[in-house]
Amino acid sequence: MRKGKFLIILVAAMVLALGVAMLYSGCGEEKTEEKEAGAKEGGTFNYCLNAEPVSLDPAQLQESEGIAVGKALYDGLMDNDPDTMELVPAMAESFETNEDATVFTFKLKEGVLFHNGRECTAEDFVYSWNRVCDPATASEVAYHLAPVKGFDEMQAGEATELEGVKALDDYTLEVTLSYPYADFVYHTAHPVTSPIPKEVVEEVGSENFNENPVGTGPFMFDSWTHEQQVVTSKFEDYYGEPAFLDSVVYKIYMEEETAYQDFKAGTLHDCQIPQGQFAAAEAEFGDHALFVPMMGIYYYGLNVTAEPWKDNKELRQALNYAVDRQTLCDVVMEGQRLPAEGIVPPSIPGYQEGASDYTYDIDKAKELLAEAGYPDGQGLPALTLGYNTGGGHEDPAQFIQGNLTELGLNVTLEGYEWGSYLDLIQAGQVTFFRMGWLTDYPIMDNFLYPLFQSASVDNFTMYNNPEVDAMLEEARSTADEDERLELYREAERIILEESPIVPLMYYKTSRVYANNVGGYIRTADDLSPMERVYFIEE
């Protein structure tokens, strides 16, 4: 009898567990009506970071977390308009460029102060840029200044100063490039190129500047508790509009899911929406869930030097017609991505609609497959589709596999962890691979040149087209914006037609912010300018 009771309890416990699960069906929180907007000065904003920043030294700002904090601490010559990503002056009053886009002259604003109270001058830019390029600094992001004349000599240790950077006077900075590159001015909006005060670097030591950062940005550094938080406070003497907030605390989370929980609990004022909850978040937070198209492309690459992709444009095109981007974006990604028929996303100046005519057309795909010599997939060896695990790439990969199976191909999936993934792709062991590309600057060049220029190290598809190479170089040396963009557009069309990649989706941000917050936006480079944010009077 005792055992009878025991078994009954056992079964009951199991049933109960299942029952609870079944009964529960999305009884989301009641949506609270937003109060009448009224900006309030002050307050502490808890900003969510999804990893520990690698560094807060501008010379080491490389990943989104570091840059998010860096953007608040440091200002540069130029900035991107948060709404349009267009270039706008920051510390520069104005700039001029010569005919072939090799010399840039920046006129600086007067009275810009560092957080330590000293005025920032052109010399500080010279010092800071030299520091970034100095091999002793061991910057992994010095490449932002790679076009500057003297960069290579500096990196090789043959020079101690950048030949191409000169302070003509306190408020004039002249930059000479080693090759024509009209879009260089966009680089000066990147926080790596921000000025820092020499005396602070010398006082704390270059290595420790990371822990004692001083800049000209709207917020000052207070403290950094590793793996937990970075605290910044409002810089009262900011040269631009001072921030509304008293301070911003960057809270470090390792896991999106848990951050989201804390956001819902009110601990955080913004955070990423975890994958799989986009629709729910949109329903729950309405226009406080920000899905803004980003400066990046999610694609599957084909190694065009490897079988079966080699010399078989039709086969590659067939794939492009076989994938159902709309369903992928709408259903699998819950509308959190934009279907990509081109390479350059809509948030980039110069974006062209209909860069390719790849739509979901299984019949067309089958036709092309037959033309490629594999009618209904016959004769085509089994394909292995590679992706890196753990980043939410599993569902798109399975979906693409489903699409290609429908086309008649035999596809298996192979998940790799990121650490070995790039190696295997470059070694040519993975020839059909998932890849994403997020750019540093909102320029078309930054999509086309690194990915498809034949000598670029990031050209994973091994695409090599002399015509495209020439066009990209020409575009770089074209100072005229319209002409330049037209060249890029044409290059994009050619690349797409040759189909070394299957573009799938454009990234969108997936950020939510709290109900009592105003002025919060998400930019195409997935940042939120904190100086614009304020709390709303309850």
Add this chain to the structure above:
Amino acid sequence: MGANGERLLEVRGLKTYFHTQAGVVKAVDGVSFDLDRGEALAVVGESGCGKSVTALSILNLIPDPPGKVEEGEVIFEGRNLLELSDREIRQVRGNHIGMIFQDPMTSLNPVFTIGNQIREPIQIHLGLSRKEAKQRAIELLEMVEIPQAEKRYKMYPHEFSGGMRQRAMIAMALSCEPMMLIADEPSTALDVTIQAQIMELIGRLQREINLAVMLITHDLGVVAGVAEAVLVMYAGKVVEYADIGRVYYNSRHPYAWSLMRSVPRMDEKRERLLTIGGSPPSLINLPPGCSFSPRCPFAEEICSEQEPPLVEAEPGHLSACHFARDFERHGKGVED
């Protein structure tokens, strides 16, 4: 059986059963006996005959479940121990009735000092202070002939030899000056020489402090010098109950008789010891009739049909055998 003293304990129709899934184990099935002040009674039988259970039943120490005292009375100083509350019976245990167990190696708690363990009942039952209790404990250790008692008091059981431990157990059992001591095979686990010392000690204490002793053993040899009466048990029942001389020399039950002959004795020359064939029966499924009949060398037809009652074979000598009254003739006839 010595009915000459003041009656201390009366056990009447004691039945202790264990309820297992295989069935009801009748470990003790209707046992009755008496014990006077200062008297020593030996309870004898093979392993599994119910003698230890009888002892545990007296102190109501049978684990429930699965065991249960089903019937019977244990009258100790006029009170039925089986009807006492938990609290009341605890006042009897260790206080009025002390008990020692077979294996001194395992009967002492290894993680407490000897002194701590002896002190415990003194403090609880006699309400002595810690210091007084310590004084008393040391006296007790001296009483049971443990040398350097003061030093030994602080030692742990594993630092004691087997014989020492049993002495310590006795000291502990006698710490509250009980009227009765139950000794459950107190010497079985010890060396032969130590055995004798322990039995001697028990005998001495019994005489000196007028202690009633219930001595449980499977070995009749060791009780010879101590016990006055003997209760022989088999398969949960009393099969013979008489004073020691009668059981030794004039047994009226074939089981007891065989037991006597299975013990080497100094005073008798025998060519070989008798062994009892077979093994004790299952207490769940007792053979019909006399439980001992399957192993009994003298069994007759009636033995496997009717259960023999416990009768007075001669005055003051109870036996549960169909042939109890004329056992001598009957038995000898077969053996010789």
Add this chain to the structure above:
Amino acid sequence: MLIFILRRLYQTVIVVIGVVLLLSFMMTIIPGDVAQMRAPKGATEEMLQNIREKFHLDKPFFSRFWIYLKGLPTFDLGDSFTYKRPVMDIIREGLPWSIKLAIVAEIIIIILGILAGVISSVSRYSFWDVLVTITTTILVAMPIYWIGRLLQLFFSQWLSWLPAAGAPPPGTAFFTGLKYYIMPAVALAAISTAYVARMQRSSMLEVMRQDYIQTARAKGLSNRRVTYKHGLKNGLIPVVTYIGIDFGVLIGAAVLTEIIFNWPGIGHKVYNAVLQRDHTMVIGTVFVLVLIFVFINLLVDISYAFLDPRIRLGGGQEVT
């Protein structure tokens, strides 16, 4: 006793060196070019070579191993490839969190595990016993990260009682801070609590049928005193040993818990370090973890001897 300790120490050293050797070797054969991962966009082969040199990656395996070994006695574990700071600094930041979490988990294990074990052994087959038995068995059978998620679902998502994750931010009051510990500690403690409860129960049952318990009862002690004085002290011996050794395990085994609960501890870091091919970080962290583990083992062995007087003087009994 001294010989016993010395022998254990010698074994400890062997184990630690063995772990470092094994790990160094495995990190070497892991596919993935560290330089490639560390290199910036558009890096040249020359730059890659510089990185390799910087991290000694160009040297043969044994010379690299030797470089490690030389640093170990002074806890010079090199610089992390990812964070570019001394590994020891990063460990110093993370380890206290891991230890604090392990301590809270250990408290839960001790209180709940022992309590549950004792309760179910005292009242066998009672409702509580059955409940404890079912719960413990199911807990052992549950993937720990699922336990974590369920806790978050119930206590954070549905009931909003506890913060979903993270460590208490600096300056949090003690009791508010404690709320951050509850869920990760419970998840971390779950399996061990179940083991301890099962162990405590059977150990108690084992003890409670020892002869000395019968002796104690025959002395007229109350059930409570018999159980909690005579029973528990004996019944605790194997459990305490387990709990002690488990403490070392808890510090190092919290990888999944720390990931799910965003705990800034060391397990989390070492997991990321493996994925980032941060050799120095992986080896350094595991070295420290193993050191803690074997050191705690050593302590447990020694303290075991003091808990059980039988071993205290006898000196022979080795606990494995």
Add this chain to the structure above:
Amino acid sequence: MRLPDHGGPEDLMPGKEQPDLLGPEIEEFELELEKEQIHGRTALWSDVWYRLRHNKLAIVGIVIIIVLFLVAIFAPLLATHDPLYSPLYDSTVSSAEKAGAVKQTPNSEHWLGTDQLGRDIYSRLVHGSRVSVEVGIVAVLISLLIGLLFGALAGYFGGWGDSVIMRSADIFFAFPTVLGAIVIMTVLGPGLINVFIAIGVLGWATIARIFRSSILSVKENEYVEAARAMGASHARIIWKHIMPNSIQPIIVYATMGVGGAILAEAWLAFLGLGQQLPAPSWGNMLSEYLVYYTTDPWMMFIPGTAIVLSVLAFILLGDGLRDALDPRLKGSV
């Protein structure tokens, strides 16, 4: 020494006990009872089966395990859908239907609902049982192979080989398991075969230890001495004489190890190091559905319950086996 067919919940406990406070004679008596009355003979395996049969929890375990194996064997027959099929991939399905095809709650068409890609969860669950069974068996076999070999070498021959092997076992013990698995999996790369190897390799040390100590206790027995005296080879002595007498704790450990391996597959999958997609495995399913734990928490309970039940079953059987093989055996959880 225990009541013959005790089957209370305490059978779950690592150290099986008998009713407390029975006098020694009762225990002896019970021994008699078991030997004589119930069995009549003392053949080991029939004893084991007898005791196991009367342990209700072990029976629960056995029943679950049988069901698990049957499901794994007959998965294609039991499944109602192709576990890989999703209407999302189907060019004949309209986009409106596609939108409604994912994360359906259980219904008559999809008994356990559909997953985030619109696949039938029930069918994936049924097919996923195969992975769990395979991982459980193969990983444990690998552990056994390595563990028994090294355990035998260490225990039987002793000497420096013993030291080396046992120190290596120490090293494996000191190594945090999860971390060990992560490192091995990153070395080998993901995939089912590598999951077998990683879990298998990590389990050898315990088995080697158990086997070594039981060999040590059996080795000096007279029958082994006798066999040695008669010139039997080492392999023969180990196989014929020592193995049958030291294998009991190994069987118990291996049984529980199957449950452990199923669990390990689950957390490896959680770390993205498990079976390759889209093949269903319970670990993959659980970590996939975990993502939706706030919006569709019912999803994770399906593979979760399946994992818990099957791990539970092997623990129950392992506990039962331990009691049945040797009621006095303790502590080898």
